[in-house]
Amino acid sequence: MTDDDTALWWARHRAGGPQRVAPTSAYPAGMTRLVEPDAEAVWLLPELPAGARPDVLDELGLPGVAVDQPNDTARVLAACLRCCWTEPTGPVWPAAPAPFEQVVAVFRAATGSRDERALHAAAMGGVRRLAGSGWVLFDEETRTVRLGPRVAAWSAAELSTLRELWRSLPLPSPPGDAAARPPEDVA
Template sequence: MTEVDPRVLARARARVTGPVADAAAAPVPAGLVGVTDGERRWALPAWPDGATPALLEEYQSAPMPLERPGPLRRVLAAALRCCWRNLDDDPWPGRPAQIADVLEVHVASVRGDAELMRRWAVGDLRRLADTGWLLLDEEAGTVRLGPRTALWPPESLPPLRALLRRMPPPPAEGA
């Protein structure tokens, strides 16, 4: 029987289960990058430098499922606007925000029936949480940035900061 490379196995597990939180001191399997918020650690696939979205797609490792790409991106932007309050800092780990605030920023950023937009956005928040982009606690009514945001390269942050500065502020911040 052929032994499977532990890095390949670790990546396969991460793709199947998504990012799973572990104790902050737990070892990171080979082939993965550990991202911590102080209490917990997530193991995420480490992609080679220069891996483009097209290359990841070719290997069926797209960084984010996009069944509704536009709305999903807008909900992620609304969550970023609420959780990443100091845009001069890095986004990760951000701070918790009320789901209601994220929904209000989202509704203020799009056109259409507000109640319908809220309902669709809740589903998008769940999809983003399932893929590690957000950490959603529906019981507490809060959302935080997920571990995948920790892997954004610094050169990708300036345009993101510019976009977020143009978005409506969260209700608590705008009051």
């Protein structure tokens, strides 16, 4: 791979976050390949130095955590983690897909009482922000959420902390639970 090809890959990552490519694609040094569960594609992520702080991300031109509505976004990420990381003693990537309604149920339990419309708007906004930055993958058509490729970059120390968070969150509700459904439109 030439220097120009490498620069192009890094520019693509800076502009669009983790890149999903065919398994046979060439990739530059300094990128990690994460294979999708079906092996139909791989995600390319930059290899960051151990203990890289936010200023290192800035220096490399890499996106940080989505910060719009940081409290709700963090709680939505925690809810996604609880629903998708079905075995916390194992690796966090690729995790399992979970229905959006389960994520909403865990988010509801973590945030307390709210108007149902406001709760769903906050959950949907959080999932979309996280999907835009590669922390989760959200399929709008099937309304399923899966942990995104960026979670694979979490260090062992971060995963230890996340395991404790995972244990402290409520269990996801079974699919089809009426409490997890979006509110009906009232006309």
